[in-house]
Amino acid sequence: MSKRAIVADDRETCTAARVAMINAFAPGTQVDVVGDGRELVDKVRTNNYDLAFTDNEMPVMGGLEAIKEIRIFDKVLPIYMIAGSSDESLPARAIAAGATGYIAKLGPEEFAQTRDAVRKHLNP
Numbered sequence: 819m820s821k822r823a824i825v826a827d828d829r830e831t832c833t834a835a836r837v838a839m840i841n842a843f844a845p846g847t848q849v850d851v852v853g854d855g856r857e858l859v860d861k862v863r864t865n866n867y868d869l870a871f872t873d874n875e876m877p878v879m880g881g882l883e884a885i886k887e888i889r890i891f892d893k894v895l896p897i898y899m900i901a902g903s904s905d906e907s908l909p910a911r912a913i914a915a916g917a918t919g920y921i922a923k924l925g926p927e928e929f930a931q932t933r934d935a936v937r938k939h940l941n942p
Contacts, residue, residue, distance in 0.1 A: 826858040827873040844940035855879030874901040889916035
């Protein structure tokens with residue numbers, strides 16, 4: 819059975835980069851892409867995913883709100899927030915909302931942390 823991942827970000831370049839990393843480190847993974855937090859919640863509610871990545875600042879619903887809503891009905895899905903924010907409290911708020919981890923978008927560790935999350939949750 820193939821693994822499934824979902825990426826939520828309203829910037830196509832960011833989703834394309836994340837999908838490329840998932841495909842590189844977990845070949846054969848089915849990856850869905852959505853552009854806002856509401857779509858993320860709806861997709862997670864109706865599908866079985868093994869991993870989720872979400873941005874925070876998106877139209878309709880942001881990542882923090884989406885994580886909180888997902889945690890009401892799914893307590894186990896690994897959800898990583900990947901965000902480019904100068905708000906130093908965002909990582910702690912993401913974890914408090916139920917995120918599995920926080921990755922600083924465009925930060926020096928983004929590639930390695932994304933790779934490690936993909937390997938941990940999508941490889942047998």
